[in-house]
Structures are given as C-alpha cells and as structure tokens.
C-alpha cells in the first residue's frame with residue numbers, strides 16, 4: 001500500500017491534518033490491515049467512481065464509494081516534528097528518519113501564515129517567512145539521504161567495481177531500507193549522467209548530486225500551505241506557489257471541523273468538496289464557524305485542500321491511476337457477484353500483466369490475456385492501462 005509521510009516542524013498542523021484525513025465515517029468490508037502504531041492511519045485517495053460511467057450500483061470491498069466518488073485507502077504517517085540538525089540525530093531525529101524511510105511521497109505541512117518560529121513556537125502571524133521552512137526541511141532530508149549514501153562509500157564502491165558487479169544492483173542493495181526501487185535508481189543515474197562511470201570514479205559532488213536527485217525522484221515533496229484561513233497567509237502563499245512544483249493551500253483545522261460535523265450528522269459533506277449543506281438547526285456559534293469556512297476557504301480556494309494534497313501526492317507526484325479488476329466482464333463483478341468490488345492504485349503506464357502481479361503473483365505467473373470490460377475486447381500484453389479502466393484478467397492460475 002502507498003505510504004505518505006506527513007513532515008514539518010512542530011505546531012504547523014501535522015496532527016490536525018492527520019486526524020482530518022483519516023476521519024472517514026465509513027467501514028471498509030475487507031480491510032486487510034490494522035492500525036499498528038498511533039501515528040499511522042488510513043487516509044484515502046478520491047477518484048470519480050467508474051460506476052458513474054457504467055450506470056451501475058457498486059458494492060465496494062477494498063474501498064468505499066460516497067456519492068460519485070471512490071475513496072481508496074493509503075497509509076498516512078504522522079512523522080515526528082523536525083528540528084534543524086535532525087539528520088545528525090538532533091531532537092527526535094532518528095525516529096523521524098525511521099518513519100520517513102517507509103514513505104513513498106511526502107506532504108510537507110507548512111504554517112503559511114508565518115505564526116510559528118524556527119523552533120516551532122507560536123509568534124504573531126506574519127513574523128516567520130514560511131519559505132525558510134520549505135528550504136530547511138528539504139535540506140534536512142537531502143542531507144539525510146546523502147549521509148546514508150556516502151557512508152562507507154569507498155569500501156562499497158571498491159567491492160562493487162572490483163567484484164564486477166552491476167552498479168544498479170549494488171546501489172539497490174545499499175539503499176534497500178529506503179523504499180527505493182530499481183526504476184528510480186535507473187532514472188536517477190540517467191538524469192545525473194552517472195550511468196557509465198565506475199562507482200570508484202564518482203567524486204563527492206557526483207555523490208551529492210546523485211543523492212539529491214534520487215531524493216527528488218523517490219520521495220517527492222508536496223507542500224501543504226496550511227493555516228490558509230489566517231489573514232497573513234494569502235500573501236505568503238502567492239509568493240511560494242510559483243516557486244515549487246506542488247503547493248496546495250490547506251486549512252487542516254477547517255477540514256477537521258467539517259468531517260466532525262458530518263460525522264455528527266449536522267452537515268452533508270463529501271471530503272474535498274467545495275460545499276456542504278447544513279442538515280439541522282444549529283446554534284449561532286456553530287453556524288458562524290461553518291459560515292467562516294464557507295466564505296474564507298471553500299469559496300476562495302475551492303476546498304479545504306486536505307483531500308487535494310493527498311490526491312496530488314498520489315495521482316500527480318506518484319503518477320498513479322485507478323483500475324477496477326473484475327472476474328465477470330459483462331456484469332463487472334467478482335466471483336461473489338459484487339459489482340466493481342476493488343479499486344486498485346497502479347502506476348500510469350502499467351500493463352494488464354503488471355496489474356495481475358499487483359493483485360497476486362500467481363495471477364501474473366499464469367497470465368494469458370486481459371479483457372477491457374467497458375469495450376468487451378481483448379487487450380494485448382503491451383496495452384497501457386488508463387484511469388478507470390475495468391479489466392478482466394484471464395490466467396491459468398486463479399487466485400483467492
């Protein structure tokens with residue numbers, strides 16, 4: 001399952017973001033996981049459910065359907081607050097870095113209002129330049145990557161080169177604890193043009209550039225410009241948004257308030273939407289709080305941004321699409337008759353065989369061909385899956 005690490009210094013709203021994103025008042029039928037640690041929870045990618053196209057009613061199993069949207073579980077890790085020097089073990093540095101290893105993508109929660117100083121203490125809004133936080137966190141993570149890669153480099157490179165080993169294989173095993181795959185190493189080597197050099201020939205600068213590029217490729221950072229509801233935020237957000245690839249304005253506190261109100265039955269609200277409806281008579285104070293969110297966040301930014309940050313992390317930065325495997329291509333069901341039971345996140349550019357492998361290794365081993373259930377045609381081995389494809393896999397080895 002895809003893991004997102006929530007990073008940032010103290011007091012920026014990481015735990016609020018975590019609580020909001022993991023609060024979904026529904027049960028998933030076959031949840032194949034339990035919460036192991038308090039800082040790990042299940043959040044969801046939101047994608048228009050293919051049932052809306054096929055005019056059927058779905059019976060989700062591995063995900064949930066709310067209105068027109070499928071919510072697909074991913075792991076969210078609330079990483080311990082970071083302070084400068086964490087890569088050298090300062091503060092909760094080591095715990096922080098352990099949590100980070102498991103993440104495929106990072107959401108950096110920034111207090112964009114500038115009301116938290118470098119040590120994570122409250123200061124008047126507008127005092128702190130949030131861009132400093134963006135730079136410092138990026139630098140901490142890059143330094144950490146570099147420290148892992150440079151460690152024992154001389155010995156490592158000698159053993160690899162003199163042993164005639166493939167440099168991709170060597171790097172892959174050196175970096176095995178960091179959730180890094182072969183493809184990311186290959187991409188990093190070609191981006192940095194180091195692919196034809198022996199490891200022993202790499203200079204310190206080569207290693208530095210390799211580390212930084214690998215970090216960018218293997219753990220991209222989405223910036224959640226949080227506390228966007230505070231008046232000093234807009235100016236800071238405008239300044240930062242053009243400088244970084246992914247910057248999403250968020251109000252974690254507002255998203256938490258809306259999800260709690262929805263859970264209590266006070267409003268109708270689908271996470272990530274630009275509107276909500278008040279269902280029952282509420283007191284003046286509550287009404288004002290909801291009006292504030294409507295006028296100052298939803299109507300200006302289109303949503304509270306929490307769902308959008310997660311979607312951007314998974315669908316844009318990690319390039320995932322959603323595909324629905326089925327056993328019966330006419331009824332779009334599994335073998336128990338559940339319509340569109342599973343929504344699978346898979347990398348864009350994947351083939352039906354990749355999909356089979358992701359579901360079960362046996363299914364891939366015995367792979368014969370696949371059927372596009374929407375068009376009722378056979379698709380070849382080189383077919384590139386598209387978002388919201390419904391696919392039947394025909395294999396000599398069944399699974400389950």
Ligand SMILES: Nc1nc2c(ncn2[C@@H]2O[C@H](COP(=O)(O)OP(=O)(O)O)[C@@H](O)[C@H]2O)c(=O)[nH]1
Pocket residue numbers: 008009010011012013014015016017081226227228229230250251252253254
């Ligand atoms: N105004 C505003 N305050 C927020 C927002 N998100 C979190 N906070 C507040 O910021 C403080 C720190 O939040 P917390 O989630 O504990 O931060 P963490 O230390 O990064 O986990 C708390 O008082 C939150 O209520 C937001 O979107 N807007």
Ligand SMILES: [Mg+2]
Pocket residue numbers: 014015016
């Ligand atoms: Mg916290």
